Amino acid sequence: MVSFKPQNDEAGRAEEAEHHGESSTRREPDENTRLLPHGSSEGYLSPDDPAVSPYNLWSVRALRFFSSLFLAISFVWWVLLLISIFVSPPGMHNRGSGFTDFSYTTLTVGNLIISLLFFAVPSRPMIIWNGILALLLLVDVLIIVAVPRLRFEEGGVGIASVVWAALITIYNVAQIYFVEKGKEQEEERLTGRVETRRTLLEWLAVLAETVVLGIVAIVVILLTATLILRARDASIEAPGKKYAVNNAKYEIHLACVGDSAENDRQNLSTILVEAGEGPSEHTLQPFIHNAYANGTIHRYCYWDRPGFAWSDNAPSPHSAGMSADILSEALALAGEQGPWILVSAGVGSIYSRIFASRHVHDVTGLLLIDPTHEDQLQKIASPGRGFRLWGRGIVSPLGLDRLAGAIFKGRTREDRVYGRVSYQGGRFIKAKLQENLAAESMTASEIASAKNIQTPETPLVIVSSGVEVGRSESWAKQQEALTKITEHLVAWDIVKGAPHEVWETLKGREAVEKRLGELVRQ
Structure with missing residues (x-):
């Protein structure tokens, strides 16, 4: 009996050590462990498993939260600008038409909606298009700030609207990049490799976002060209x-x-x-x-x-x-x-x-x-006349008629400022x-x-x-x-x-x- 006791104690200590080792290797699940299947021989999920998502990362969820917050702020600003066209709230009047800042804020709201709709499907075309948009909008900021007449007309409201549009576009570039990196990280962690394939729905989403952002880029190009035309027209000195x-x-x-x-x-x-x-x-x-x-x-x-x-x-x-x-x-x-x-x-x-x-x-x-x-x-x-004027005003910052007149019909600065196409x-x-x-x-x-x-x-x-x-x-x-x-x-x-x-x-x-x-x- 005495000879067996040390053996039992030794076995107990071994069993206790083994149990203690298992306990020491376990830890509370976090965003990097909680989705790994326990007991799996390979330890990986299927690439098609819904759990394989960039939303697992708190940083990605924070980006989505900030995008939603920026959209809410932009929408409130958009509503105020819309109201100011008809009734100027205190501090919201600028000496220009008010249609330019409304157009840039509409662009900002649309850009944020696009980024949220395609948030989980980041792609290189989205980064490229948003980079182009950011560059064009920064050029717009420089034009408005550099030309005294435009700076005077647009005032703080207009400048803030254009600067906000540029900042949101830069933020979108960063957001798409980090979501893409987060997606790759989660795929590698949960499936063992970065997924290079896309489903049909994902390819359709990439196509849709590429086309939509291409249209947005054309809109920004027109806005920039119209600002350049306005800067040229501002050089005419007023008599009197x-x-x-x-x-x-x-x-x-x-x-x-x-x-x-x-x-x-x-x-x-x-x-x-x-x-x-x-x-x-x-x-x-x-x-x-x-x-x-x-x-x-x-x-x-x-x-x-x-x-x-x-x-x-x-x-x-x-x-x-x-x-x-x-x-x-x-x-x-x-x-x-x-x-x-x-x-x-x-x-x-x-x-x-x-x-x-x-x-x-x-x-x-x-x-x-x-x-x-x-x-x-x-x-x-008449309401019909008012609605037509409002519609013309909304699209006026694109300068479709003024740009066409300047390029194809030889319209001069005088024609646009006080002449036949004013x-x-x-x-x-x-x-x-x-x-x-x-x-x-x-x-x-x-x-x-x-x-x-x-x-x-x-x-x-x-x-x-x-x-x-x-x-x-x-x-x-x-x-x-x-x-x-x-x-x-x-x-x-x-x-x-x-x-x-x-x-x-x-x-x-x-x-x-x-x-x-x-x-x-x-």
């Missing part, structure tokens, strides 16, 4: 001066031609030109300058409403009455005191009538060329959208008040388009109604064969210049 208005929130362009001292000595009124549907420089101003050169008038001033030519966009909403007040402020800053003879065309007559009602002692005459009656405000404010610019579209949004509410109320305030003794001339009068009976009746906005009608001329832009025909120019001379000599 620009004045900071509305607590220096934006600047308005105003120019005056002629000797003010001589005009005062002769006790003559200054002609104040209000554009119609387009900038003054392309519509009325050239004709008015000819009248000045001919000696019919001795001095005139013209300006660009917010969003037109060299003037910045105003915060939304913006009505005709607000424009009239801004013009008053700009004239005061320029030291211009009148008296004024207001000359306007088309929808500009609405603005002139409101301005006249607010300066009854300074306005000595009204000359309205085929003016827009207030009943037309309902048409200007309507393609984002700032102009934003101004027209603001006009649409305020027409049937604020502007309608302002013109109704102006009608009651207008001094009855103010001399009035109406020059109507014979084409428009003959085409529409309602237009003819509205033209006749406008002859009664004051009790002192000097003349109502219907120029036969003249279009809405009456001054584009010889008879129209002769009629307008004749009546303008009569108003000046009164």
Whole structure:
């Protein structure tokens, strides 16, 4: 009995040591051990096992979390920018159209959605495309920051949107790279080798992400080309001066031609030109300058409403009455005191009538060329027109029409800034959208008040388009109604064969210049 006891003790100690060794080699499962099958002779999973996933790594899960967080932040910013197109929140107004920063934020949101949809299927094409996007967006940042006019227009909101788009694209490159490395690491750990095969669904995903990111790259190329075009257009110096208005929130362009001292000595009124549907420089101003050169008038001033030519966009909403007040402020800053003879065309007559009602002692005459009656405000404010303007504004940063015009039609900087294709610019579209949004509410109320305030003794001339009068009976009746906005009608001329832009025909120019001379000599 005594001889067997040491043997039993030795066996017990051996068994205890063996048990202790097994216990010492075991440890709590972690992200590198918990998926390994216990008892497997090989210790590896099948490559098709769902457990073989980069999501096993906490770093990959953290990347997905940050992508989702960045998407949420970008979406909130996108909503704010969308709202600012219609109503400017405090601190969200920039002097440009607001469509550029919205486009870049839309790009950011789309890029993040793509990266999340194809998060678990990283590929080399995704890294290459995102690298190209990052390079282009960094170029965009440099263009906006380097060109003073663009930096001034886009402001902090626009610059932040472009910088954020560039940073997110750089982040996407890093994310795809680390997810790809994590995927390889998990495959090698769990299957014994890196999986080089792809399933049909994975190949379709790679194809889809390559095509989508290729389209996104084309969009960014167009955005970059449009910025380059805008930088070139910014080199045109504005005639006259620009004045900071509305607590220096934006600047308005105003120019005056002629000797003010001589005009005062002769006790003559200054002609104040209000554009119609387009900038003054392309519509009325050239004709008015000819009248000045001919000696019919001795001095005139013209300006660009917010969003037109060299003037910045105003915060939304913006009505005709607000424009009239801004013009008053700009004239005061320029030291211009009148008296004024207001000359306007088309929808500009609405603005002139409101301005006249607010300066009854300074306005000595009204000359309205085929003016827009207030009943037309309902048409200007139509939802369909507003939706079309909004749609045009959203795609305007791509510059499809402006780039094509510059490349294939030889459009110049002057054409784009204030000329025949100025309507393609984002700032102009934003101004027209603001006009649409305020027409049937604020502007309608302002013109109704102006009608009651207008001094009855103010001399009035109406020059109507014979084409428009003959085409529409309602237009003819509205033209006749406008002859009664004051009790002192000097003349109502219907120029036969003249279009809405009456001054584009010889008879129209002769009629307008004749009546303008009569108003000046009164």
